[in-house]
Amino acid sequence: MTGRRIASIWLPQFAMARWARVQAATPRPDPVPWETAAPEPDADAPLVLAAEGPHGPVIHAANAGASQIGASRGMRVVDMQSLCPELIVRPADLAGDAGALVRLSHWARRWCPWSATDGTDGVVLDTTGAAHLWGGEAGMLADMATRLDGLGQAARIAVAPTHGAAWALARHGDAAPICTEAALADRLAPLPVAALRLDGATVLTLRRLGLKRIGDLMAVPRAVLERRFGRDGRMLDTPLRRLDQALGRLPEPVVSPAPPERFxxxxxxxxxxxxxxxxxxxxxxxxxxxxxxxxxxxxxxxxxxxxxxxxxxxxxxxxxxxxxxxxxxxxxxxxxxxxxxxxxxxxxxxxxxxxxxxxxxAQVRLDGETESDVAIATLMDRLSARLGVGAVQVPELRESHIPERAERWVPALAGGTRSRAERLAPGGLGGGGLVAAPRRERPVRLLQAPERIEVLYAVPEGPPVRFAWRKRPYRIARHQGPERLAPEWWRARPGTRLRDYYKVEVEEGARYWLFREGIVGDGRGGMPDWFMHGMFP
The missing domain is CATH 3.30.1490.100 (DNA polymerase, Y-family, little finger domain)
Structure with a gap:
């Protein structure tokens, strides 16, 4: 242990700060004319990020408003909602948080050559021999705090001779963040036993035995701890093993993963x-x-x-x-x-x-040509390079059963989780004010906004026999339907009416997708209106 210096950076709001940053960078889609956009949550409103747990969703992160009313990591969401009905719950992005923390650990190597993630909300660094480059450990910690604050991350930092001690002081210490080897035992003694990185069940057992502080655990004979909690070789997180690691009796090196390859x-x-x-x-x-x-x-x-x-x-x-x-x-x-x-x-x-x-x-086809999606992607690259990134756009699917809300237009070169093959599927490139329909049983092309049609004669509770669209009359030869779509009650304005969609074929042979908005006697308006929404090939 002699001469080793380990720095622990705790980021208690890492997941919440990243979520807020992602939300701020994500453009909100414009609502369709008869719907209202979901309101933005108040900055002071209690909000938590939830992840799946063994018995339902549990809290992964909480903002300041939620923390003030008692929300903490690991609590069940339903329990917190019973205490605070106005609690706002959003899904946590565990994979995204993990990837961002890995990138942050690589970024932290500006202070030393060795760093690694430390759980889901921290970074550990082996700063041995590096502090003098920053004017001493105090200057290094000040630079860490300043740079992390610039990233929007509130951090608690501590430096100690061991990883366990630095972890404990960063999360549970309330004194100076720098701990020397001589003061190691004295600094750890008043901290709670949870500072030894033990699981909840072990911490609860120790508290029931009256061992609430690390100093209490130091006073217990080693043989007693071994008999009660197991020997060092059997488990990695026994109280005795964690205590020895924190005091430097057992080695605990910082395993620094190799940085990603730079091409x-x-x-x-x-x-x-x-x-x-x-x-x-x-x-x-x-x-x-x-x-x-x-x-x-x-x-x-x-x-x-x-x-x-x-x-x-x-x-x-x-x-x-x-x-x-x-x-x-x-x-x-x-x-x-x-x-x-x-x-x-x-x-x-x-x-x-x-x-x-x-x-x-990828293997080239027998005729020497490339796949169609590759050719389209190549064309989009060239057009974007010449016309600008925002000049070439493709539709991206969204979760909505309302056809005109089921997609949005994004730059073709924008990153996303969907594959390019999905975006460039047949019918995925609309033109002339048309957009692609996301479902195969629906028309290949949809109008960007449904257009009102004039119904000349209609069968009660059925499709029109005659209608006029864009000042041209049509007579329906055959039809199929209806397909009923209810409004999205969590987004629609009060009084929004349901839709009955019909596939119709006119006498000229063209096929269209019509819908009736509302039904007679639904209590949400007068007579139903008819709209043209798409066409079949």
Whole structure:
């Protein structure tokens, strides 16, 4: 233990702060004219993030308002709702939180070479021999707190000779955050036994035995603890083992995982060049070879050009799907050279895939052509590179049974959890004011907004026999339906009426998708209205 220094960073609001940041960055869809948007929760309202537990949802994180009324991690949501009926519950993103914490642990290596995640809300660092680079441990901790505050994360930090002691002081200590080896036992003694990273059942057992503080546990003979809770070799979280780790009697190294591979190629030029574009094919081939070995494809590329006078030019290009085709990726960057200011020339060029995704090797078809979704994605990449990222959009499905709410338009190069094959499915690229329908039994194309039709004659509780749409009369030869869709009561305005959809075929042979809004005598308005909503091929 001699000479070791371990820093523990506790982020009690990590999940909640990340959720708030994601919500702020996610645009809210515009409601359709007859619906109202869900109200934004008040900043001071009690809000919790819930995750599935063994007996129902449990609280994963709570904001300040929920914490003030007693909400804490691990409590059942139903129990908290019985105490606070106005509690707002949102689903927790456990996988997203875990990935963000891993990235934060890699970012924390600015202070030392070794870092790792510490549970679901902390980071541990082995700062041995690194504090002098920051003017001492006090200066290092101040820099940590300042930078984490800039990220919107409230943190409690402690430095001690062992991982266990640093963890305990960061979460349960109330004195100075820096603990020396000489003061280790005295600093740990007044802390509760929960500070030893024990499970809830063990902590409860110790409290029933009268052992509420770590100092109480230190006074118990080792043989008694071994007989009651097991020996060190049997379990990893026994009170005796955790106590020995915190006091430095047992080693507990910080297992620092390797950082993610960085796909970057760099070329230093012996002489400056005015036009670096001829060098791009070689760099792109080298980068794609590395991506192919790792089974990855680039989603975002960054080209960095370093001038001899110290200035740097950076260009980014994105792809609709992961790619490691050097010719295609190179063409996405060609347009960037048109407005390039070379100055006195460039002496270094770097190319990096700043965002990558898994990409399995694909076999070319027997006719030598690529799959249609690959061709469409390639086209979207080129159009986005020339026209701008926001100029090319694709529909993205949303959870709603109301057809016009079942999707939204997003930039084609925007990241998402849905696969590009789903977005680029047949009928997925609408045009001329048309959008794609998300269900196969519905029309291939829907109007962006239903258009009112004039019914000339209708069968009671059935489809119209004659109707006029866009000043043109139609006569229905056959029909199928109805398919009844109820309004979304949690979003719709009071008085919103249900819909009865019909598939109809007119005498000319064209097929349309009509609906009647409301039924006679439903108490939500006068006579029902009829709308045109889509057409079949």
């Amino acid at each position: 970057r190629v760099l070329r230093r030029l012996p002489e400056s060049v005015m036009d670096p574009q001829p060098l791009l094919p070689e760099l792109m081939s080298a980068l794609c070879d590395r991506l192919g070995v790792a089974g990855q494809g680039a989603r975002i590329l960054r080209l960095e050009l370093y001038r001899v006078d110290g200035a740097t030019a950076r260009f980014d290009a994105g792809t609709a799907r992961a790619s490691r085709d050097p010719d295609h990726l190179r063409r996405l960057l060609e347009k960037r050279f048109e407005s390039l200011d070379a100055g006195f020339g460039f002496d270094m060029i770097a190319l990096e895939a700043t965002r990558v995704e898994d990409q399995a090797a």
